[in-house]
Amino acid sequence: MEYNFREIEKRWQRYWKKHNVFHAKENKKRKYYILNMFPYPSGTGLHVGHCLGYIASDVYARYKLAKGYNVLNPIGFDSFGLPAEQYAIQTGKHPCDTIIENSRRYKEQMNKIGLSFNWNREVYTSNPNYYHWTQWMFIQIFNSWYDKNSEQAKPINLLIEEFNKKGNNFINASTTSNYKFNSTTWKQLNSYEKESILLDYRLAFLCKNTVNWCPNLGTVLANDEIKNGKSERGGYPVYKKKMLQWHIRISAYAERLIKGFNLIDCSQSLKRLQCNWIGKSIGTSILLKIIYPISGFHKIELFTFYPEMMFGMTFIILSTDHPLADKISIFSLHHKNVLTYLNKEFSVDVNSKNISGIFTGNYVLHPFIKDKKIPIYISNFFTINNTTKSIIGIPGHEEKSKKFAQKFNIEIVKVLDFNEKCINSNFLNGLNRQQAKEKIIKILINNKIGEIKISYKIRDSIFSRQRYWGEPIPIYFKNKIPKTIPIDKLPIILPKIDNFHPKNGKSPLVRAKNWAWDEQNMKIVPNFLIDHKYVFPIETNTMPCWAGSSWYFLRYMDVHNNRFFLEKEKENYWKNVDLYIGGSEHSTGHLIYARFWHKFLFDRGWVTTDEPFKKILNQGMILSYSAIILKVIGENIFMSYGLKNKKHTYSSFQEIYVDLSLIKKNNELDIYRFKKCRPEFYSSVFILERGVFICKRKLEKMSKSKYNVINPDDIYEKYGSDIFRMYEMFLGPINKSKPWDEKKINGIKNFINKFWSLFYKNKIFQVSEINPTLQEFQILHDTIKKIENKMESFSWNSSISLLMIMTNKLTALKCNKRKILEPLVQLIAPFAPHISEELWYKLGKKKSIIFYNLPVFNKKYIVKKEITYPIMFNGKLKFLEKFDSSTSIENIKNKILNHPKTKLFLKEKTLNKFILIPKKIINILLK
Known part of the structure; x- marks a missing residue:
């Protein structure tokens, strides 16, 4: 059969x-x-x-x-x-x-x-039944703050109680600053002033910040949604832009996010990625006097990894979302230009060579050079540290600082010579960098203008999206103060609107006709009823997709x-x-x-x-060969790939991916079908080589955007799901990338047919009740033991290899005995469940194979294999020693080092190195 x-x-x-x-x-x-x-x-x-x-x-x-x-x-x-x-x-x-x-x-x-x-x-x-609780969680995050003393989130009411007790000197709790507000008591503040202070503590908060703005998509993007300055979806340009946005204060959890990885079993590469993303580093925080002080702010905090370079500081830069960016020039003629600059859009393209910035008209005093004024600039040219959102410009020793200084004609000062000894810095002259660093830090701390500080690269996550299809944020605005929708009125349902396209940087929800909150009747009402007395506008931005996928x-x-x-x-x-x-x-x-x-x-x-x-x-990824053709930039002309490096009039090309179905033999493009599929290129000119148009083939990640995907429907329709499943698992280690090659699937197909044939003789299902031989039991129990080890280490490709070996051995022995075949069916069931269920049923079982426990190996059928190691000293053979193949390397090493002959050699010389090549030799180096 x-x-x-x-x-x-x-x-x-x-x-x-x-x-x-x-x-x-x-x-x-x-x-x-x-x-x-x-x-x-x-x-x-x-x-x-x-x-x-x-x-x-x-x-x-x-x-x-x-x-x-x-x-x-x-x-x-x-x-x-x-x-x-x-x-x-x-x-x-x-x-x-x-x-x-x-x-x-x-x-x-x-x-x-x-x-x-x-x-x-x-x-x-x-589903509203799901995002009901996403909205509930957002409200809890909004109504919480992070207590740095206990290192945990707490209800915001506890903080308000503390404010009522202490009465004054509220310290800003955000990670971007630590300035005092004023000495006014909490009870003297009005509602708006109180909320302004609380927003600096809340784990969900509103603030105007620089965001990644994509005009084509009409929304803000997270950093991980951008690749090389363009949106991952669509490949559109992305710009830096200041917008009022909801944020989640994830930076408060930075240290716990790093430490928590010690509790997770994962690869070292994943841990490195996470730690790099969070970006913990230790540097020096410095407070410098502002020459033209702003009300309440007489000093500005700067963060540097190179305090020994202070004598090379000739300017400082604030990011556009620094807390003082729009205030630092307030007493300057530059103020209007600064505000214009802050509202500009900047490309986030990492390859952009444009250097932008603006002088604020304000200065700080150099901490060590009397009366030396250091100009303050605002710029998006630098990646600003998240802790202070400011950097020290040291153009004499840092390339990006040098480019910025040259652009704005700023002084460039060298403070280190060729041997990295300090120069041009009076009391540091002649010291090396480390000595200078230690001395400067000590002076800063003693003068109470600096301290050692931990910095994190991770930024507070922007939580607003200017798009329709997302969870509504359960907030309404009463006199510009954000208020939460009552919990018992959740969920607030996303209204169904006809035109959900983003426009002009505004969420499509601004077009919703019924999107106002009636505070008295506790319900959503039409917008025309908004009177800012009883009826108030609801937040129109929606949550990012990571809100729902985070829990x-x-x-x-x-x-x-x-x-x-x-x-x-x-x-x-x-x-x-x-x-x-x-x-x-x-x-x-x-x-x-x-x-x-x-x-x-x-x-x-x-x-x-x-x-x-x-x-x-x-x-790992499944790799597939994509097909790429060349288009002349700025022209409606395509060129066969082999002509790219030949002499011709065209110098710049763009690569365009084409669907694999359009490729003939020998990597030739079917031009007629391509034009039919891509009508925008119907009138294009195709320059051929030797009468054909050749495309480039590239092995890379299988992706819809690269048109190199393989539809699983085609595979299991042709071979069946079990063969498809086993082939994917057999391609290689699960954590490694591997190329897709349908030609090799026949090996799995042959194995499944051979496995099926063990149960049939002359097309009739026949299983013998005769007891197996010792050899057959040994084959079975050896496989059970090995597969258990492989499965627990997630080595599924090796498990399939063991099943193949066992099937081949049983086929050679013509074994069709129940006590061998039943366990074999159970072993293969996780990989090929359909064929296993069918054979299990034919073996007379009444329930699914899922409800039967896997067989356990019997030690008496495990044949112990011995490995003989030649024991060498300084490369010379001295004796032989046998070990069971299952003996661990550590046990082998201990036994050899405690061997009487080894101790004899160690009396005269000292052990230098123990070299063990598994299953081959042991070489002990003595000195």
Whole structure:
């Protein structure tokens, strides 16, 4: 009987759905929570690169189920945000409709692969039942502040109580400054003044800041949404622009975000990425006198890593969002020009060579050179440190400072000679850099104008988005003071509007007709009723997509709860995510946001763990050959790739990706079909080489934007889901990138057919009840032991290799014995669940294979293998020693060093180095 995968796979997919096989419930079993990073449902569906992580998590989820765990393996969709909105704009449909269509397509594809997702816990971030709690959490963040003494978030009411007790000298709590406000008592302040002070403490706060603005997308972008100065989505130019925005004070958690990684099992590269993103560093904070003081501000704080360079300081720069940027020139004729500069847009292109800046008309006094005035500039040319948003210009020794100084004709002073000895700095002359640094720091501290300070690169996250498709921010404005919508009136539902395109930097919600809050009747009313007495405007910006994706893993634990986002009993049972699988592209932004959000909920007592994830596994990428053609820049001309370096009149080209379906043999472009697919190039001229048009092929990440994706539908329609699943797992280590090559899938196909044939003789299902031979038992139990080790180390490709070896050995022995084949079916089930379920049923089992525990190896059938090591001293063989192959390197080393012969040699000489090449030699170097 042939293996009919189409019939078998449909049958078992229906069975799993009908019997709710993968619906987890809290019970007395050991729990295991496995999770894929949140997908958003794009219009084109899944490609085989997406499937890699889903299949890997499914293999492990099925393995853990078979090990007796209660496994939670949920799925949902990150359905709010820019991708969904842009797709809706492109298709002319409403996001509500496209999300339903796209997610239905995803679910269909996922189910055809046989993924064991717990669909009864499915969530959508755009569902009001879900974003009800996202809005609730935002209100809690808004009504909290970060107590640096206890290092945790606390209710803002506790801070107000402290203000009422102390009465005066409120210190700004933000990470950008630490200036005193005034000596007025809290009770003497009006509501607006109080809120202005509280906004400097709240974890969610409004302030005017420099943002990444994309005019083409009509919205603010986060740093991780920008690549090389352009938007990741669409490749549009991005500019720096000052806008009034909501922020989340994530910088308050910087140190805890770094320390928390010690609790997470993940790769060192991921830890480095996270730490670099947060960017902890130690430098010197210096307070310099402002020559023309501003009311309440007589000094300005500067941060430097090079205090020994102070004598080379010839200017300072403030960022455009420094707290004093719009005030520092207030007594200067330059004030009007400074304000104009602050409102300009600047490109964020990292390759931009434009140097911009403006003199404020104000100065600070040099701390060591009497009466020397240092000019203050404002500029976007530098990446400003987040702690102080200011830098010291030392053009004599720093390249960017030098370029800025040359642009504005500022003095350039050298303070170090060729040997890095101090010059031109009186009491530092002749000291080396380290000596100078120590001396300067000591003077600064003694004079109380400086201190050692820790700095973090991470900035407070901008939380406003000028787009429609996002969670409404539950805030209304009463006399310009932000007020939260009452919790019992949540959620405030995103209104359905026809025109949801962003325009002029304003959210489409400004066009909503019913978007005002009636404070007396506690409900949303039409905008024309706004009187600023009883009815007030509601915030029109929406939340970023990371708001909903920062806590979704908690909602999976208690998805049907309408009373609260998560009951204590369920959180106590599931707790952390045990295994979090996703691509490395989520290794910075998403993980930072999710960990911050979780830590906040922990601080306020709503969850019991400080970190959300126990282990994070980043799968590698699936690579595919893309096709690229050359277009002459500024001309409607395309040139065959082989002519690029030949002599011709064209000098500059742009590369354009084309769909793989348009490529003929020998990398030739089908020009007719290309023009048909891309009508904007219909009249273009194509310069051929030897009568054909050749494109460049490049092996790179599989991506829709590169048109090099492979549709999984085509693969499992041709080969079946089990073969597709096993092929993806067999490509290589899960954390490594690997090229897609459909030609090699036949090896897996042959293996599955050989495995199927073990159960059939003359096309009839036949399994023998005869007891296996010793050799057959040894093959089985050796494989069980090895696979368990490989599975626990997430080495799925090696596990499949072991299954292949076992199948080949059993085929050679013509073994069809039940006591061997039944365990083999269980071993292969996590990888190829459909064929395993079919054979399990044919073996007479009444329940799904999922409900049977994996076989355990028996030690008596494990053949001990010995390895003989030649023991050498300084390269000369002295004796031989045998070890069991399972002996650890540490145990081998201890035994050899304590060997009588080794001790004899060590009497005369001293051990210098112990070299062990596994399974080969041991060489002990003596001196």
